[in-house]
Protein backbone atom coordinates (compact mmCIF):
# COMPACT_ATOMS: atom_id res chain seq x y z
CA UNK A 1 0.00 0.00 0.00
CA UNK A 2 1.36 3.41 -0.91
CA UNK A 3 0.66 6.88 0.41
CA UNK A 4 -1.62 7.52 -2.58
CA UNK A 5 -3.97 4.87 -1.24
CA UNK A 6 -4.68 7.16 1.71
CA UNK A 7 -5.21 10.30 -0.36
CA UNK A 8 -8.29 12.34 0.41
CA UNK A 9 -8.56 13.14 -3.30
CA UNK A 10 -8.85 9.50 -4.33
CA UNK A 11 -12.59 9.78 -4.79
CA UNK A 12 -12.64 13.35 -6.14
CA UNK A 13 -12.60 14.35 -9.79
CA UNK A 14 -8.87 14.86 -10.55
CA UNK A 15 -9.74 17.83 -12.78
CA UNK A 16 -10.46 19.81 -9.62
CA UNK A 17 -6.74 19.75 -8.81
CA UNK A 18 -5.68 21.01 -12.23
CA UNK A 19 -7.34 24.35 -12.85
CA UNK A 20 -6.87 26.10 -16.15
CA UNK A 21 -5.49 29.59 -15.62
CA UNK A 22 -4.75 31.46 -12.43
CA UNK A 23 -7.59 33.94 -11.98
CA UNK A 24 -11.35 33.96 -11.41
CA UNK A 25 -12.84 30.46 -11.44
CA UNK A 26 -9.38 28.88 -11.39
CA UNK A 27 -8.63 30.59 -8.07
CA UNK A 28 -11.85 29.25 -6.59
CA UNK A 29 -11.01 25.82 -7.93
CA UNK A 30 -7.59 25.94 -6.24
CA UNK A 31 -9.20 26.95 -2.95
CA UNK A 32 -11.67 24.09 -3.20
CA UNK A 33 -8.87 21.61 -3.87
CA UNK A 34 -6.85 23.04 -0.99
CA UNK A 35 -9.78 22.51 1.37
CA UNK A 36 -9.69 18.82 0.47
CA UNK A 37 -5.93 18.73 0.97
CA UNK A 38 -6.31 20.37 4.38
CA UNK A 39 -7.96 17.23 5.70
CA UNK A 40 -5.72 14.78 3.88
CA UNK A 41 -3.65 12.43 6.05
CA UNK A 42 -0.82 12.27 3.49
CA UNK A 43 -0.57 15.97 2.73
CA UNK A 44 3.06 16.36 3.74
CA UNK A 45 4.32 13.36 1.81
CA UNK A 46 2.27 14.47 -1.19
CA UNK A 47 3.86 17.90 -1.11
CA UNK A 48 7.35 16.45 -0.75
CA UNK A 49 6.69 14.11 -3.64
CA UNK A 50 5.56 16.96 -5.89
CA UNK A 51 8.59 19.06 -4.93
CA UNK A 52 10.98 16.14 -5.41
CA UNK A 53 9.76 15.26 -8.89
CA UNK A 54 9.39 18.91 -9.90
CA UNK A 55 5.68 18.66 -10.54
CA UNK A 56 4.71 22.06 -11.86
CA UNK A 57 1.02 21.57 -12.59
CA UNK A 58 -1.92 21.45 -10.24
CA UNK A 59 -2.49 21.43 -6.51
CA UNK A 60 -0.35 18.97 -4.56
CA UNK A 61 -0.02 18.69 -0.83
CA UNK A 62 -2.26 21.70 -0.37
CA UNK A 63 0.07 23.94 -2.36
CA UNK A 64 -0.80 25.66 -5.59
CA UNK A 65 1.61 25.86 -8.52
CA UNK A 66 2.75 29.32 -7.43
CA UNK A 67 3.16 28.25 -3.81
CA UNK A 68 5.28 25.26 -4.83
CA UNK A 69 7.49 27.46 -7.00
CA UNK A 70 8.03 29.66 -3.97
CA UNK A 71 8.78 26.66 -1.75
CA UNK A 72 11.26 25.35 -4.32
CA UNK A 73 13.04 28.72 -4.47
CA UNK A 74 13.30 28.79 -0.67
CA UNK A 75 14.54 25.21 -0.61
CA UNK A 76 17.16 26.00 -3.26
CA UNK A 77 18.35 29.04 -1.33
CA UNK A 78 18.60 26.97 1.87
CA UNK A 79 20.56 24.26 0.09
CA UNK A 80 22.89 26.82 -1.49
CA UNK A 81 23.48 28.42 1.91
CA UNK A 82 24.14 25.00 3.42
CA UNK A 83 26.58 24.15 0.64
CA UNK A 84 28.42 27.42 1.26
CA UNK A 85 28.52 26.62 4.98
CA UNK A 86 29.85 23.13 4.17
CA UNK A 87 32.55 24.64 2.01
CA UNK A 88 33.71 26.91 4.81
CA UNK A 89 33.25 24.58 7.79
CA UNK A 90 33.85 21.20 6.22
CA UNK A 91 30.69 19.83 7.88
CA UNK A 92 27.47 18.42 6.44
CA UNK A 93 25.39 21.56 6.96
CA UNK A 94 23.11 20.73 4.06
CA UNK A 95 21.75 17.62 5.66
CA UNK A 96 21.25 19.47 8.93
CA UNK A 97 19.40 22.25 7.10
CA UNK A 98 17.20 19.69 5.34
CA UNK A 99 16.37 18.01 8.64
CA UNK A 100 15.32 21.33 10.10
CA UNK A 101 13.18 22.33 7.16
CA UNK A 102 9.52 21.74 7.59
CA UNK A 103 7.41 22.43 4.57
CA UNK A 104 3.86 23.28 5.27
CA UNK A 105 1.35 23.74 2.53
CA UNK A 106 -0.39 27.07 2.47
CA UNK A 107 -4.05 27.22 3.36
Ligand code: SF4
Pocket residue numbers: 007008009010017036037038040041042043044046047059060061062
Ligand atom coordinates in the same frame (compact mmCIF):
# COMPACT_ATOMS: atom_id res chain seq x y z
S1 SF4 B 1 -2.63 16.44 -0.19
FE1 SF4 B 1 -4.24 16.95 -1.64
S2 SF4 B 1 -3.45 16.38 -3.66
FE2 SF4 B 1 -2.16 15.38 -2.11
S3 SF4 B 1 -3.04 13.35 -1.85
FE3 SF4 B 1 -3.95 14.66 -0.32
S4 SF4 B 1 -5.83 15.47 -1.20
FE4 SF4 B 1 -4.60 14.61 -2.87
